[in-house]
Amino acid sequence: MSGEPLASAPPLLAVEHLAVSFGTDRGAFAAVSDVSFTLRRGETLAVVGESGSGKSVTSLAVMGLLPKAPGCRVGGAIRLAGAGGATRDLLGLDEEALRGVRGKDIAMVFQEPMTSLNPVKTIGGQITEAIRLHRPMGRRAAEDEACRLLDLVGIPAPRQRLAAYPHQLSGGMRQRVMIAMALAGEPSILIADEPTTALDVTIQAQILDLIRRLQEATGMAVMFITHNLGVVAEIADRVMVMYAGRVVEQADVRPLFKTPLMPYTAGLLGSVPRLDLAGRRGGALAAIAGNVPDPRFPPPGCAFHPRCPSSLAGRCDVEPPGLDETAEGRQVRCLRWRELSGRAAP
Numbered sequence: 001m002s003g004e005p006l007a008s009a010p011p012l013l014a015v016e017h018l019a020v021s022f023g024t025d026r027g028a029f030a031a032v033s034d035v036s037f038t039l040r041r042g043e044t045l046a047v048v049g050e051s052g053s054g055k056s057v058t059s060l061a062v063m064g065l066l067p068k069a070p071g072c073r074v075g076g077a078i079r080l081a082g083a084g085g086a087t088r089d090l091l092g093l094d095e096e097a098l099r100g101v102r103g104k105d106i107a108m109v110f111q112e113p114m115t116s117l118n119p120v121k122t123i124g125g126q127i128t129e130a131i132r133l134h135r136p137m138g139r140r141a142a143e144d145e146a147c148r149l150l151d152l153v154g155i156p157a158p159r160q161r162l163a164a165y166p167h168q169l170s171g172g173m174r175q176r177v178m179i180a181m182a183l184a185g186e187p188s189i190l191i192a193d194e195p196t197t198a199l200d201v202t203i204q205a206q207i208l209d210l211i212r213r214l215q216e217a218t219g220m221a222v223m224f225i226t227h228n229l230g231v232v233a234e235i236a237d238r239v240m241v242m243y244a245g246r247v248v249e250q251a252d253v254r255p256l257f258k259t260p261l262m263p264y265t266a267g268l269l270g271s272v273p274r275l276d277l278a279g280r281r282g283g284a285l286a287a288i289a290g291n292v293p294d295p296r297f298p299p300p301g302c303a304f305h306p307r308c309p310s311s312l313a314g315r316c317d318v319e320p321p322g323l324d325e326t327a328e329g330r331q332v333r334c335l336r337w338r339e340l341s342g343r344a345a346p
Contacts (some may be wrong), residue, residue: 001201006061007249009040009041010040010081010085011038011040011081011225011296012039012040012041012080012081012188012189012221012299013038013041013062013078013079013080013081013106013189013221014038014039014059014077014078014079014081014087015035015036015037015038015062015076015077015078015079015344016076016077016078016079017034017035017036017075017076017077017190018034018036018058018061018074018075018076018077018078018284019032019035019076019180020032020034020058020061020066020072020073020074020075021072021073021074022071022072023069023070023072023073024071024296027072027296028071029295029296030245030298031054031057031245031295031296032054032057032058032061032245032246033245033246034076034246034247034323035054035058035076035242035245035246035247036076036247037250038260039189039221039223039249040221041188041219041220041221042215042220042221043221043222043237043238044217044222044223044224044235044237044238045221045222045223045224045237045238045239045240046219046224046225046226046231046232046235046236046239046240046253047059047223047224047225047226047237047239047240047242048225048227048229048232048239048240048241048268049241049242049243049268050227050228050243050292051227051275051292052244052292053199053243053244053245053292054242054244054245054246055193055225055242056225057194057245058242059108059191059225061074061078062078062090062106062191062223063101063102063106063108063191064090064093064095064098064101064102065108066226068095073184074089074091075091077089077091078090078091080101080106081283082103085093086158087107091142095258099133103130103133103134103182103184103185103187104134104187104346105187105189106187106188106190106191107182107183107184107185107187107189107190107191108182108190108191108192108193109175109178109179109182109190109193109195110178110189110193111193111194111195113166113171113175113177113178113324114166114167114171114174116167116178117166117177117178119165119166119167120165120167121306122160122162122163122164122165122166123150123161123163123164123166123169123177123206124143124161124163126177127146127149127150127162127177127180127181127184127222128142128143128145128146129248130181130184130185131146131184131185133147133185134184134185134186135184135185135213141297142268143162145184146162146180146184147162148160149180149183150162150176150177150180152183152214153176153177153179153180153183153210153214154172154176154182154206154210155177155180161173163194168232171199171203172199172203172206172207174274175195175196175199175203175207175234175253176207176338177208178195179195179207179210179211179214183214183218186218187220187240188219188220188221189221189222189223190211190215190220190221190222190223191221191222191223191225192211192222192223192224192225193225194225194226194227195207195211196208196226196228196231197226197227197228204231208231208234208235211224211235211327212235222235224236229268229269229272230272232253233253233257233341236253237252237253238250238251238252238253239252239253240254241256241262241264241265241268243292243303243304243320244292244293244295244298244303244304245295246333247323247331247333248262248264248304248321248332248333249261249262249264249265249330249331249332249333249335250330250331251328251329251330251331252330254332255265255328255330257269257333259341260338261326261330261332261334261337261340261341262332262333262334263304263308263334264304264308264312265310265338266289267286267288267307268288270286271285271286271287271288271291273285274345285293288307289307289321290306290307293306299317299319300317300320301315301317301318301319301321302316302317302318302319302320302321302334302335305317310336310340312336313330315335315336316335319335321333321334321335322338
């Protein structure tokens, strides 16, 4: 786990009441609603949830990569701290200004590098282009810097790899190239959108260790999007759980794993295979019944109530829960969290 961030330090990134909706021929639907979080220097925030919960849409909104079509509406505020302490709302910047932010202040590593890298350009050409875009540097110096970055992310014979094309590298090496490109502009924030999903466990461990070492060396903040709660336990300082486009729980990693307050979080943790229960009677792998609701037709009340084993008819299916804050600073979106955690009588 990465080192504890300075809790009193001002955030590098503050997302406030972010809302994203998309227009379709059947009407608009909300993909993300009222999402707020902060990210501080040296901190790792893990964002977890099932597919369709709004994790990637949130990260694309931060990067300014959502489509500019009239049917896409983004609201709220995304405040980025500058060198002098002044903040900018990224939602108020035009495309030219955003290009100056992407890569230089905030960089992103995508899930599938084969679709993110240009197949007809060499690895060296793509990295040097990213370097020269954000740093005043000649071509020869940029090539030397690209070689240094490839060496930094653990690619052998980096000088030779500059002339290679993406298809000539393995999946793990392509992901390392993506990380090298993300570091080209020396960003203060790195967003990693499930960067280890398509990799085997050995390469996954190497990539996680690489991100952790780079974070310790540079002090950058990391927003790590993943389905893998084992990864979360290993690298995160804080965890933000999303469901149906909303934050349903947010807490430091240890308290959340020890005592989840939201039934959905408890269901995710219960779905993780445990070696200590393998082969035991009654040790079958738990699962959350049902699926994430269609954002076009959200259920009434709590979005999780059709799948929740603790829902109450006439309450959870009627009243939409707010995001409560506990005395310890945790956040939870559940009408019954107090009684379920034993903090109040039913």
